[in-house]
Amino acid sequence: MNRILLEMKNITKTFSGVKALDNVNLKVEEGEIHALVGENGAGKTTLMNVLSGIHPCGTYEGDIIFAGEICKFMNIKNSEEKGIVIIHQELALIPYMTIGENMFLGNERGKKASINWNETYGKADALLRTVGLKESSRTLVKDIGVGKQQLVEIAKALAKKARLLILDEPTASLNESDSKALLELLLEFKKNGMTSIMISHKLSEISYVADKITVIRDGSTIENLDKRTDDISEVRIIKGMVGRELSDCFPKRENKNIGDIKMEVSGWTVYHPLYTDRKVVDKVSMNVRRGEVVGISGLMGSGRTELVMSIFGKSYGTNISGNLKINGEIVRLNSVKDAIRKKLAYVTEDRKENGLILSNPIKINTTLANLQAVSKHSVIDKDKEYKVADQYRIKLNIKCTSVEQNAGNLSGGNQQKVLLSKWMFADPDILILDDPTRGIDVGAKYEIYCIINNLAAEGKSVIMISSELPEVLGMCDRIYIMNEGKMTGELSGKEASQELIMSYILKSGEGE
Amino acid sequence: MENTKLVMRKYTMVLVLLLVTLFFTWVTEGKMLLPQNVNNLIAQNAYVFILAAGMLLCILTGGNIDLSVGSVVCFVGAIGGTLMVKSGWDIFSCMGIMLLAGAVIGAWQGFWIAYVRIPPFIVTLAGMFVFRGLSNVVLQGMTVAPMPGRYLNLFNSYVPDVLGGGKNFNLTCMAVGIIGCLIYILVIIKGCLNRSKNGYEMERLTRVIGKEIIICAVILAFTFRLAQYKGIPTVLIWIGAIIAIYAYITSKTTTGRYFYAVGGNEKATKLSGINTNKVYFIAYLNMAFLAAVAGMVIIARLNSANPTSGTNYEMDAIASCFIGGASAYGGIGTIPGVVIGAILMGVINLGMSIMGVDANYQKVVKGLVLLAAVIFDVVSKRERNK
Numbered sequence: 001m002n003r004i005l006l007e008m009k010n011i012t013k014t015f016s017g018v019k020a021l022d023n024v025n026l027k028v029e030e031g032e033i034h035a036l037v038g039e040n041g042a043g044k045t046t047l048m049n050v051l052s053g054i055h056p057c058g059t060y061e062g063d064i065i066f067a068g069e070i071c072k073f074m075n076i077k078n079s080e081e082k083g084i085v086i087i088h089q090e091l092a093l094i095p096y097m098t099i100g101e102n103m104f105l106g107n108e109r110g111k112k113a114s115i116n117w118n119e120t121y122g123k124a125d126a127l128l129r130t131v132g133l134k135e136s137s138r139t140l141v142k143d144i145g146v147g148k149q150q151l152v153e154i155a156k157a158l159a160k161k162a163r164l165l166i167l168d169e170p171t172a173s174l175n176e177s178d179s180k181a182l183l184e185l186l187l188e189f190k191k192n193g194m195t196s197i198m199i200s201h202k203l204s205e206i207s208y209v210a211d212k213i214t215v216i217r218d219g220s221t222i223e224n225l226d227k228r229t230d231d232i233s234e235v236r237i238i239k240g241m242v243g244r245e246l247s248d249c250f251p252k253r254e255n256k257n258i259g260d261i262k263m264e265v266s267g268w269t270v271y272h273p274l275y276t277d278r279k280v281v282d283k284v285s286m287n288v289r290r291g292e293v294v295g296i297s298g299l300m301g302s303g304r305t306e307l308v309m310s311i312f313g314k315s316y317g318t319n320i321s322g323n324l325k326i327n328g329e330i331v332r333l334n335s336v337k338d339a340i341r342k343k344l345a346y347v348t349e350d351r352k353e354n355g356l357i358l359s360n361p362i363k364i365n366t367t368l369a370n371l372q373a374v375s376k377h378s379v380i381d382k383d384k385e386y387k388v389a390d391q392y393r394i395k396l397n398i399k400c401t402s403v404e405q406n407a408g409n410l411s412g413g414n415q416q417k418v419l420l421s422k423w424m425f426a427d428p429d430i431l432i433l434d435d436p437t438r439g440i441d442v443g444a445k446y447e448i449y450c451i452i453n454n455l456a457a458e459g460k461s462v463i464m465i466s467s468e469l470p471e472v473l474g475m476c477d478r479i480y481i482m483n484e485g486k487m488t489g490e491l492s493g494k495e496a497s498q499e500l501i502m503s504y505i506l507k508s509g510e511g512e
Numbered sequence: 513m514e515n516t517k518l519v520m521r522k523y524t525m526v527l528v529l530l531l532v533t534l535f536f537t538w539v540t541e542g543k544m545l546l547p548q549n550v551n552n553l554i555a556q557n558a559y560v561f562i563l564a565a566g567m568l569l570c571i572l573t574g575g576n577i578d579l580s581v582g583s584v585v586c587f588v589g590a591i592g593g594t595l596m597v598k599s600g601w602d603i604f605s606c607m608g609i610m611l612l613a614g615a616v617i618g619a620w621q622g623f624w625i626a627y628v629r630i631p632p633f634i635v636t637l638a639g640m641f642v643f644r645g646l647s648n649v650v651l652q653g654m655t656v657a658p659m660p661g662r663y664l665n666l667f668n669s670y671v672p673d674v675l676g677g678g679k680n681f682n683l684t685c686m687a688v689g690i691i692g693c694l695i696y697i698l699v700i701i702k703g704c705l706n707r708s709k710n711g712y713e714m715e716r717l718t719r720v721i722g723k724e725i726i727i728c729a730v731i732l733a734f735t736f737r738l739a740q741y742k743g744i745p746t747v748l749i750w751i752g753a754i755i756a757i758y759a760y761i762t763s764k765t766t767t768g769r770y771f772y773a774v775g776g777n778e779k780a781t782k783l784s785g786i787n788t789n790k791v792y793f794i795a796y797l798n799m800a801f802l803a804a805v806a807g808m809v810i811i812a813r814l815n816s817a818n819p820t821s822g823t824n825y826e827m828d829a830i831a832s833c834f835i836g837g838a839s840a841y842g843g844i845g846t847i848p849g850v851v852i853g854a855i856l857m858g859v860i861n862l863g864m865s866i867m868g869v870d871a872n873y874q875k876v877v878k879g880l881v882l883l884a885a886v887i888f889d890v891v892s893k894r895e896r897n898k
Contacts, residue, residue: 354780
């Protein structure tokens with residue numbers, strides 16, 4: 001057994017009363033590749049942020065022991081000095097600087113204020129060779145591809161004399177061959193004695209490179225798997241990730257009455273708005289019936305949000321092709337206004353960024369998508385507006401002092417209810433809910449499930465995107481599963497199970 | 513206690529205005545509130561009220577400002593002055609052309625900002641140079657004066673005393689003040705009755721009455737002072753109409769609501785089916801249109817069109833908005849607030865002028881007041897969020 005390089009003991013971290021991490025333990029041996037797996041929101045990234053000092057010492061409980069000593073990191077600089085370097089999920093390179101400048105940003109070569117450019121570029125070039133890049137370090141970052149940028153990130157970490165490399169979903173934005181190259185590089189580093197922690201959702205990659213696996217679920221460590229003694233096949237890992245019981249967290253739906261097909265898309269393809277040659281949604285077909293709740297499952301970045309936003313009045317993407325039928329007729333929705341007119345509603349994923357006007361009162365948020373209904377000749381009847389907002393407050397049980405309160409001062413669950421009321425007031429037939437229960441507590445979740453069931457009982461069609469498998473299983477009549485822009489599966493609510501969905505989620509769309 | 517705090521917060525700037533006015537009245541031994549000075553407060557600052565109303569819309573969309581305003585005021589004034597004085601055109605067709613010129617300029621700038629998404633700062637900075645230059649071209653570097661008498665009657669004169677008051681007292685003016693108060697009270701009462709009839713929540717009655725009494729008192733005192741001078745300045749009618757229209761638009765119409773929504777969260781607004789590009793376009797179209805109105809007022813006030821007029825007017829308008837509680841990040845601000853901000857600036861200017869404070873120091877004070885107002889706004893918001 002090798003020496004233990006890093007030990008995180010009983011780490012507990014709370015965000016305004018909610019436990020994100022609960023007594024998490026992590027042991028990493030010198031010279032191994034250690035994988036950290038878990039669902040979205042399980043706490044992996046939080047744990048790494050604690051380790052790297054982004055959440056400084058004192059804001060969490062527990063100890064970090066690195067190379068035999070207890071560390072109290074106050075910021076990233078502290079942890080980097082010890083040789084702990086984290087490479088974040090989103091690339092943190094500055095596009096209009098050269099590779100060399102990026103690599104030594106904040107770590108400049110030279111004396112005091114003056115930078116020694118020869119030394120900078122010399123060293124940068126040498127490091128680029130070790131990660132297998134042939135580019136000159138004087139190339140601008142924007143001129144190289146994403147795969148190479150990821151390698152530059154690694155070279156940058158090496159420039160900081162890393163002893164422990166943390167990679168947060170390093171292959172999330174890479175294609176097959178770039179991912180492969182990166183994994184080979186990690187194995188190469190391992191031979192030279194480098195220790196790495198890798199967070200990833202791609203289980204095939206983990207089975208391939210990892211020596212040990214720690215599974216985190218709901219902020220606690222569930223199990224440790226060791227390549228030498230345990231089975232670390234994908235199936236085994238999935239079991240660890242999802243192994244929670246489905247209790248009655250979900251309200252029963254009464255008088256289910258599923259009707260004809262309400263909306264149908266076929267051959268739906270969408271390209272990225274900036275990188276216009278990148279397909280984000282690839283020939284997707286799906287449908288939803290009257291009174292049905294349909295789930296779309298998949299990881300973030302699987303194209304699920306992009307799919308529904310592109311349907312909702314082309315709010316996302318370019319070069320959208322494919323057919324959209326509502327009530328059996330082909331329709332073209334070129335703007336959000338068109339979509340609302342055709343009785344579509346999209347309850348956005350990120351309620352703070354894309355959903356609510358936090359600085360405005362509840363009542364203004366409630367009526368925003370259907371202001372005509374409370375105004376006459378474009379003059380707003382404020383009394384009517386108040387009355388409408390108040391009705392929804394009572395109907396959806398929104399906890400607030402009054403509907404004059406700013407949406408920003410509400411809790412997450414109540415904000416979500418305001419967002420729902422906004423779209424319910426727009427009187428849609430088809431509601432698309434994008435991760436409606438993210439970041440809200442169990443009680444509020446239950447209330448939102450009840451609202452969704454009521455909507456379905458009224459004969460509305462509901463499409464629900466969710467990251468949480470139990471939720472999809474508990475709520476949906478039918479489940480679509482997406483990965484890498486493709487539909488990789490469709491299951492009826494009866495036949496679906498967490499393991500089955502997870503295996504579809506992780507199935508790459510390409511082998512189909 | 514909590515209630516008092518709330519009221520204080522809401523009316524901070526009104527209180528500040530009151531204190532500042534009292535301070536200057538005291539320092540100038542009452543000269544501050546002499547009839548002539550009250551009249552000057554309106555006449556000198558007419559352009560600020562007009563421009564600030566337009567600037568508020570721009571700021572609401574997300575803290576965006578329009579730097580070209582001063583130059584547009586000058587350019588439009590130059591066109592009007594030249595046509596009226598040199599070419600001898602009819603004043604009403606001239607006014608039509610001036611407004612049209614404003615609208616065209618606004619459409620030009622608005623197009624780049626809203627549909628090509630060039631940052632407003634850049635577009636209007638360019639406009640600031642372009643229209644200053646064009647004013648010089650139109651005027652050939654010279655001052656055009658004097659304006660026709662009929663034109664001055666419209667913008668730089670007083671409403672005649674049809675009721676025939678005494679020599680030193682304009683009865684019409686006072687009558688207008690009293691009628692204004694009555695109308696105001698009636699509107700409020702009608703609103704209350706309407707609300708109680710439909711069973712909506714009511715404001716507390718004491719507060720409504722208190723507010724009414726204070727506002728009526730201010731209106732009466734103000735018209736009384738004006739009556740003691742030469743009566744109602746014609747420009748006051750223009751300002752009053754513009755403020756009333758914009759206060760109505762921003763608080764009561766769907767269009768007004770969209771300005772707040774875009775500034776509050778543009779993405780959410782877009783996903784609610786609102787054409788955000790159009791909102792930007794209207795903001796800048798409207799701003800230049802109001803700049804044209806200000807241009808009409810200014811050439812009358814100066815009784816000339818000259819190539820340097822309008823310098824720094826945009827800054828006065830922007831400052832009024834921020835002092836009046838508009839948020840530098842957009843989405844927050846009201847027309848009444850902006851009016852208070854503009855009056856506060858005017859009072860400070862006037863007070864210091866009467867005191868004989870050096871013009872350079874006046875600028876220093878104005879700058880500090882602006883900074884203090886925004887600091888207060890930001891800090892108090894942070895406190896509240898704690």
